[in-house]
Amino acid sequence: MAKEAVEDESEFYSKAERYWKAVPATVDGMLGGYGHISSLDIASSRAFLLRFLKEGPTRTGTSLALDCGAGIGRISKRLLLPLFRAVDLVDVTEGFLDQARAFLGEDARRVRNFFCCGLQDFSPEPGAYDLIWIQWVIGHLTDEHLTAFLKRCRQGLRPNGLIVIKDNMAQEGVVLDDVDSSVCRGLDVVLGLVRRAGLRLLAQEQQQGFPDEIYHVHTLAMR
Numbered sequence: 001m002a003k004e005a006v007e008d009e010s011e012f013y014s015k016a017e018r019y020w021k022a023v024p025a026t027v028d029g030m031l032g033g034y035g036h037i038s039s040l041d042i043a044s045s046r047a048f049l050l051r052f053l054k055e056g057p058t059r060t061g062t063s064l065a066l067d068c069g070a071g072i073g074r075i076s077k078r079l080l081l082p083l084f085r086a087v088d089l090v091d092v093t094e095g096f097l098d099q100a101r102a103f104l105g106e107d108a109r110r111v112r113n114f115f116c117c118g119l120q121d122f123s124p125e126p127g128a129y130d131l132i133w134i135q136w137v138i139g140h141l142t143d144e145h146l147t148a149f150l151k152r153c154r155q156g157l158r159p160n161g162l163i164v165i166k167d168n169m170a171q172e173g174v175v176l177d178d179v180d181s182s183v184c185r186g187l188d189v190v191l192g193l194v195r196r197a198g199l200r201l202l203a204q205e206q207q208q209g210f211p212d213e214i215y216h217v218h219t220l221a222m223r
């Protein structure tokens with residue numbers, strides 16, 4: 001449980017905010033110095049997502065996506081804006097959202113909102129989103145806040161809408177990172193929180209081809 005790893009909740013959040021404020025607003029900054037894995041990450045995410053966007057009675061729509069913990073918009077630029085008519089970004093670090101406007105270039109016009117907010121305090125507009133993409137940020141939320149956020153995301157979905165979590169998974173249990181003030185949970189722990197939020201798992205995949213020394217990364221689709 002992250003509860004045991006996180007001793008002081010308000011310090012857990014404020015320390016993370018301080019950490020990200022000092023990180024360069026670049027792709028490399030978003031990926032902790034692993035900027036070179038961005039293209040493979042996006043290509044795998046695109047293949048994962050496309051199966052849900054295919055024609056059919058349960059096809060996920062392509063009107064509006066929400067990029068959670070969006071940073072400078074790395075995922076919005078290469079994955080979401082090419083597939084969705086409009087995108088909203090939410091991140092706690094104002095400087096990253098400022099940079100996103102420039103980083104997204106022309107396509108920034110199709111960003112409906114840049115929300116500067118911690119996910120623990122953010123409520124997606126009910127019934128608004130075809131896709132809610134949550135990548136490399138769940139470790140910054142406590143178990144209770146993550147479960148509650150996922151419940152609010154569920155309310156934020158349109159019919160056939162989808163929530164995707166893509167994140168690092170620990171081999172087992174929960175590992176605290178005292179530098180960026182986050183936790184890395186085991187896959188079974190994350191799946192437990194997903195269930196607790198009342199979500200049903202639709203697909204699950206382990207990212208292939210990332211460097212051996214980093215955590216395993218899993219992509220989970222749910223609604």
Ligand SMILES: C[S@@+](CC[C@H](N)C(=O)[O-])C[C@H]1O[C@@H](n2cnc3c(N)ncnc32)[C@H](O)[C@@H]1O
Nearest residue numbers: 020030069071074091092093118119135136140
């Ligand atoms: C590892 S970066 C990932 C950025 C983006 N998802 C990507 O993959 O390129 C983590 C991001 O989470 C943001 N973040 C950290 N804590 C957050 C919180 N409590 N709520 C929302 N965003 C948060 C940081 O500002 C940073 O942009």
